[in-house]
Amino acid sequence: MKKIFALVIFFCGVKSFCQDPKFETLKLTSAPAYTVLGVDPQNIQRPTTPTDFIAGAQSAIVNGKLQPNFAIEATPYYWKHPKTDSGKRVSLYQFIKDDNNVLNNIAKSFTFSFATSESDTLTFGDLEQGTGFGIGFRCNLFNGNVSRKTLISSMIQNKLIDNLYQSLMGQLQVGNDVTVKNAIDKWRETKKNADPDHDALVDFVADFGRKDLGKAILKESDIDFLQQKIDAIEDEESKFLATLNQVVFPLTREGFMLEFAVANATIIQNNETKNIRSAKTAIWLTPSYRINTRKDPTVVDFLDFMAVLRMTFNNSKVDVTDYFDIGAKVQYTHNRFSLSGEYIARMLTEKPNTVESKWTNRLDVSFDYKINDLITFKATFGRNFDGNSVHYADTPKIFAVGGVNFGFGEFLKKNN
Amino acid sequence: MAKKAKSKSKAKSKNLEATNPISVGDDGPFVDFKIPEENLQDDIKISIEIELLDEGWKFDSDHIVTIQGNPEDLYNDDTAPEELSIGSGEEIIGKKFRTFSRIRRIRDGAPDNIPSRVKFKIIFLAGDKQIDAFTKTCDETNPENFITNIKFK
Numbered sequence: 129m130k131k132i133f134a135l136v137i138f139f140c141g142v143k144s145f146c147q148d149p150k151f152e153t154l155k156l157t158s159a160p161a162y163t164v165l166g167v168d169p170q171n172i173q174r175p176t177t178p179t180d181f182i183a184g185a186q187s188a189i190v191n192g193k194l195q196p197n198f199a200i201e202a203t204p205y206y207w208k209h210p211k212t213d214s215g216k217r218v219s220l221y222q223f224i225k226d227d228n229n230v231l232n233n234i235a236k237s238f239t240f241s242f243a244t245s246e247s248d249t250l251t252f253g254d255l256e257q258g259t260g261f262g263i264g265f266r267c268n269l270f271n272g273n274v275s276r277k278t279l280i281s282s283m284i285q286n287k288l289i290d291n292l293y294q295s296l297m298g299q300l301q302v303g304n305d306v307t308v309k310n311a312i313d314k315w316r317e318t319k320k321n322a323d324p325d326h327d328a329l330v331d332f333v334a335d336f337g338r339k340d341l342g343k344a345i346l347k348e349s350d351i352d353f354l355q356q357k358i359d360a361i362e363d364e365e366s367k368f369l370a371t372l373n374q375v376v377f378p379l380t381r382e383g384f385m386l387e388f389a390v391a392n393a394t395i396i397q398n399n400e401t402k403n404i405r406s407a408k409t410a411i412w413l414t415p416s417y418r419i420n421t422r423k424d425p426t427v428v429d430f431l432d433f434m435a436v437l438r439m440t441f442n443n444s445k446v447d448v449t450d451y452f453d454i455g456a457k458v459q460y461t462h463n464r465f466s467l468s469g470e471y472i473a474r475m476l477t478e479k480p481n482t483v484e485s486k487w488t489n490r491l492d493v494s495f496d497y498k499i500n501d502l503i504t505f506k507a508t509f510g511r512n513f514d515g516n517s518v519h520y521a522d523t524p525k526i527f528a529v530g531g532v533n534f535g536f537g538e539f540l541k542k543n544n
Numbered sequence: 545m546a547k548k549a550k551s552k553s554k555a556k557s558k559n560l561e562a563t564n565p566i567s568v569g570d571d572g573p574f575v576d577f578k579i580p581e582e583n584l585q586d587d588i589k590i591s592i593e594i595e596l597l598d599e600g601w602k603f604d605s606d607h608i609v610t611i612q613g614n615p616e617d618l619y620n621d622d623t624a625p626e627e628l629s630i631g632s633g634e635e636i637i638g639k640k641f642r643t644f645s646r647i648r649r650i651r652d653g654a655p656d657n658i659p660s661r662v663k664f665k666i667i668f669l670a671g672d673k674q675i676d677a678f679t680k681t682c683d684e685t686n687p688e689n690f691i692t693n694i695k696f697k
Binding site for chain 1: 614639
């Protein structure tokens with residue numbers, strides 16, 4: 129135990145060597161507006177209606193001036209299709225349907241972000257002081273393929289049959305006799321949504337239901353008969369769900385995924401609207417490929433190949449050069465254990481006289497172990513950028529970084 | 545009384561509180577629901593809210609709303625009904641009313657395969673004013689049905 133403690137202290141002690149960009153920061157783990165602005169807001173407004181969005185945007189302006197430390201993020205698609213039910217509801221059909229439809233993927237994932245901050249020299253360089261703001265968006269062009277498509281497709285068919293029978297059961301329970309053909313035709317029209325694949329499934333289920341019931345009229349005396357049909361369907365559904373839930377993340381995707389993002393950071397110098405200057409604009413393209421190497425459904429086993437391309441255009445008062453970053457990462461995840469290696473190269477489009485080369489790079493290996501739900505041990509070893517930019521050291525440095533993350537936020541949420 | 549089907553294996557229904565019309569699993573009895581006299585001219589609406597009480601789970605759902613005398617479902621969708629109009633107070637007096645919600649929990653990072661408990665809430669409104677609300681929580685049985693059976697008085 130003492131050795132572990134000493135190791136943790138050692139890793140924490142050398143953490144100051146790791147102030148340079150890592151793959152994760154290039155990869156856009158937060159909204160692009162926050163990344164380009166260099167902020168990590170804790171209090172982010174996430175409006176779910178246009179009205180909430182306008183109200184949120186208005187709260188950023190007080191007495192005609194933009195206030196710092198404001199952050200908002202919105203996915204307009206869900207304004208039309210609200211994320212009801214605590215944001216935890218997922219439509220199995222939509223999950224399957226997302227496959228390979230680029231326009232659909234873009235529409236659903238298009239996320240706008242906006243944030244403000246006090247100006248600082250890292251983001252805004254020699255630009256005059258004032259209030260900075262970042263504005264950006266991101267979207268997924270490709271979402272990969274559903275890992276358990278056959279099982280989920282069976283569940284969707286089963287769910288529709290259950291829905292049809294429960295619709296009929298509802299009528300019987302409130303005392304309405306059911307003319308089966310009419311009721312099923314009405315149900316069919318209710319469930320159709322102009323999606324050819326979905327509508328074909330609805331037609332199949334409607335035809336199946338009519339044959340399976342085999343009666344022209346259902347009366348109150350048929351409740352037990354209908355309940356037996358429902359029990360059979362629902363028992364089968366329980367088994368499907370039990371199989372699906374053996375996996376920690378059954379709704380995962382694998383294969384090729386591609387994310388695109390763009391963001392700009394601007395400053396209102398001296399808080400005067402006539403002195404607005406763009407500080408930097410960044411464009412991200414993040415392709416990745418995930419292989420599910422799982423043999424046992426109860427085991428988490430992923431191999432991820434990721435890359436990132438980022439172009440950053442700087443105002444000359446922020447940096448005399450623009451940056452082109454290219455990075456690659458391979459990560460293997462097995463249950464609580466994760467091992468990754470990453471390489472990042474940065475090219476300066478215009479090499480200043482004060483630096484030796486227009487290229488610099490960084491290489492490292494990381495190890496994560498989730499000790500329990502609250503505590504994760506992390507360690508990173510590698511070689512840092514070797515000085516050709518104002519932010520990097522002048523000579524290559526070997527570094528070792530480590531520490532323990534405590535997830536008290538989740539703990540408190542869980543216990544309140 | 546709602547007709548309790550002879551379910552082959554389901555012993556899931558819980559005892560109902562005296563005035564709580566929600567049952568878990570199978571249909572329970574129809575519980576009288578008195579519409580306040582001052583709301584007889586108002587549009588009576590319902591909203592349903594689903595909350596997962598444990599972290600690491602998502603859910604897929606179905607919601608069906610039916611009322612006596614109308615051979616079509618008032619509502620049949622994946623999303624929970626929000627301020628769904630079921631008729632004016634006068635129109636629905638004496639009618640049986642049923643909501644059916646089926647909640648399928650899908651694991652989303654939970655360390656153990658013990659499905660999250662679900663809190664089901666049904667809210668009755670007259671116009672924009674809430675006149676009553678009932679809740680029920682289920683255990684880890686997955687999927688689970690929440691059925692509200694009411695007779696309006």
